[in-house]
Amino acid sequence: MVSCTITQLELPVKKRLEISEAPAEVEDLPPEDAKQPLIWLNIFGLSVLHILAFYALITRASEAKLWTWIFSSLYGTIAGYGVTAGAHRLWAHRSYSAKLPLRIFLAYLYCMAGQTHLYKWIRDHRTHHRFTETPADPHDASRGxxxxHVGWLMMKRHPAVIRNGKKVDMSDIKADPVIRFFDKYYEPIMVSLCFILPTLIPVYCWNETWFISIHSVIVRYVWLLNATFLVNSFAHMWGNRPYNRKVKPTENPTVAFFTLGEGWHNYHHSFPWDYKAAELGAYGLNPTTAFIEAMSWIGLAYDLKTPSKELVEKLTLSKGDGTSSLWGQKHHNQNHHPHER
Ligand SMILES: [Zn+2]
Ligand SMILES: [Zn+2]
Known part of the structure; x- marks a missing residue:
């Protein structure tokens, strides 16, 4: 049995800093053909959800009460922070540390989004970073x-994902009592927070119809799923690469807009341990950074990690494609940038 105290959990920070103060390296693996049988239940489930969401949005959206729109948008946004500030930046990357109340709060928000057990989400994400665009990457963007975007959830995992996923160190996650609790009771907590509660609130608080309320939940759920998927698809294909032109992840402001700041993906794959997940602290396109800084201000988040300006500049000059991060224009002074890819 794993035993730990909160203090023990928050201690290994120094060690992590030592190993993490460098741009991330990806382990390269040779191509490997393998059969990945389709998971028909997932194909059916995802298809039905998308059809219902589109049907409701196109034909019945105007029937929804204003409060239902406001509530669904807020609920989806708040749940999004559970994914971005919680599962992603806190747990998967340990880019900052959080005190117990914040960890519990983020785990609640994460369950509102309904995106599988925290342990699985985090293991997949760590595997994605360590083996980016190799057969061991769960959502390998070189496969299209x-x-x-979503196909990887419709088939059994590639054997390389399973094999190499086991190499990823998950000891800190196994030791976190918050994750253990929420994963143990994941199904009832997730179903209540992601589906039941947001269906009941509009019906009982402002007399929304059951039909609209149920469909507003489906639309919100599908919206948030796709926002998360965008990072794995769009932000690995379209955009500029100011930090490392030799990898696929890109800087994509559109994705950043829809994902509370997770679209600065070329930077993020270079410095996954930066709590900003971007070089710039521009809150407009990175509200997750604002959230973490607000939590730090009230003392619930601490040890926010970020690389020195010099380290970022060194990488930009040696590996970048010569563009600037935010809108992708070429730098005026490009003499020092080799542009071949
Ligand atoms: Zn990625
Ligand atoms: Zn990441």
């Missing part, structure tokens, strides 16, 4: 848009 559809596979990296």
């Amino acid at each position: 848009f559809f596979f990296s």
Whole structure:
């Protein structure tokens, strides 16, 4: 049995800093053909959800009460922070540390989004970073848009993902009592927070119809799923690469807009341990950074990690494609940039 105290959990920070103060390296693996049988239940489930969401949006959206729109948008956004500030930046990357109340709060928000057990989400994401665009990457973007967006959830995992996923160190996650609790009771907590509660609230608080309320939940759920998927597909294909032109992940402001700041993906794959997941602290396109800084201000988040300006500049000059991060224009002074890819 794993035993730990909160203090022990928050201690290994120094060690992590030592190993993490460098741009991330990806382990390269040779191509490997393998059969990945389709998971028909997932294909059916995802298809039905998308059909219902589109049907409701196109034909019945105007029937929804204003409060239902406001509530669904807020609920989806708040749940999004559970994914971005919680599962992603806190747990998967340990880019900052959080005190117990914040960890519990983020785990609640994460369950509102309904995106599988925290342990699985985090293991997949760590595997993605360590083996980016190799057969061991769960949503390998070199297999095309559809596979990296949603197709990877419709088939059994590639054997390389299973084999190499086991190499990823998950000891800190196994030791976190918050994750253990929420994963143990994941199904009832997730179904209540992601589906039941947001269906009941509009019906009982402002007399929304059951039909609209149920469909507003489906639309919100599908919306948030696709926002998360965008990072794996769009932000691995379209955009500029100011930090490392030799990898696929890109800087994509559109994805950043829809994902609370997770679209600065060329930077993020270079410095996954930066709590900003971007070089710039521009809150407009990175509200997750604002959230983490607000939590730090009230003392619930601490040890926010970020690389020195010099380290970022060194990488930009040696590996970048000569563009600037935010809108992708070429730098005026490009003499020092080799542009071949
Ligand atoms: Zn990625
Ligand atoms: Zn990441």
